[in-house]
Amino acid sequence: MAPVPPTLVSCGTLEEPLVLTVAWTGIVNTIPPKTYISVRPQRHSYPVLRQREEFVINLPGADLARAVDYCGVKSGSQVDKFKEMGLSPIASHQVEAPTIAQCPVSLECRVSQIIPMGSHDMFLADIVNVTVDESCVGADGKLLLSRCDFLAYAHGSYFSLGKELGTFGFSVRRKKRPGKSKKTFHTPKKKEK
Ligand SMILES: Cc1cc2nc3c(=O)[nH]c(=O)nc-3n(C[C@H](O)[C@H](O)[C@H](O)COP(=O)(O)O)c2cc1C
Numbered sequence: 773m774a775p776v777p778p779t780l781v782s783c784g785t786l787e788e789p790l791v792l793t794v795a796w797t798g799i800v801n802t803i804p805p806k807t808y809i810s811v812r813p814q815r816h817s818y819p820v821l822r823q824r825e826e827f828v829i830n831l832p833g834a835d836l837a838r839a840v841d842y843c844g845v846k847s848g849s850q851v852d853k854f855k856e857m858g859l860s861p862i863a864s865h866q867v868e869a870p871t872i873a874q875c876p877v878s879l880e881c882r883v884s885q886i887i888p889m890g891s892h893d894m895f896l897a898d899i900v901n902v903t904v905d906e907s908c909v910g911a912d913g914k915l916l917l918s919r920c921d922f923l924a925y926a927h928g929s930y931f932s933l934g935k936e937l938g939t940f941g942f943s944v945r946r947k948k949r950p951g952k953s954k955k956t957f958h959t960p961k962k963k964e965k
Pocket residue numbers: 778791792793794795796797810811812814815816817818840841843844845846847848849892925
């Protein structure tokens with residue numbers, strides 16, 4: 773499955789924050805909003821995720837590619853990844869797990885179920901709050917995707933997003949005919965007497 777989002781998952785507390793890179797994640801329900809992360813029990817963050825039943829999925833921009841890789845190869849048992857990568861843990865709104873200030877979008881999550889899958893355990897969670905960097909929100913309140921500059925991960929490589937190919941529903945949307953940008957109304961000609 774590629775590309776997938778390489779996210780920075782933060783857990784623990786503001787005083788003792790932990791962070792690891794997670795690419796096994798996604799949205800599984802709209803109403804109520806639900807997500808999951810799959811984490812190997814061997815990870816240093818695992819017992820904290822399990823005990824506190826909270827985490828934040830932070831979506832990094834391309835400028836954080838190095839931090840994403842670092843947080844995915846170094847363990848919190850050896851280094852303070854926040855300090856090493858200059859990441860700032862800040863208070864979240866609905867959970868005690870910290871948000872990462874440098875990420876344009878953060879999803880605050882509360883675990884509802886832990887499902888052992890084999891190599892990984894799946895943490896199914898409710899998304900209880902979403903924060904978005906003000907600079908990434910347009911006047912209409914919509915997310916300005918180009919400003920977020922999200923990362924993608926495919927078969928061991930990191931990418932930034934390419935050019936936009938269309939918007940939701942473009943495959944079925946009626947095309948404007950060239951030279952007919954305004955709506956025209958057909959007025960029936962008066963019958964000639
Ligand atoms: C791009 C990328 C994606 C990763 N995705 C996951 C994942 O979905 N689940 C997981 O358990 N580990 C994943 N890892 C590995 C962990 O992030 C890595 O083992 C990390 O060092 C664990 O940190 P910790 O020991 O401080 O908890 C990924 C690593 C990278 C580089």
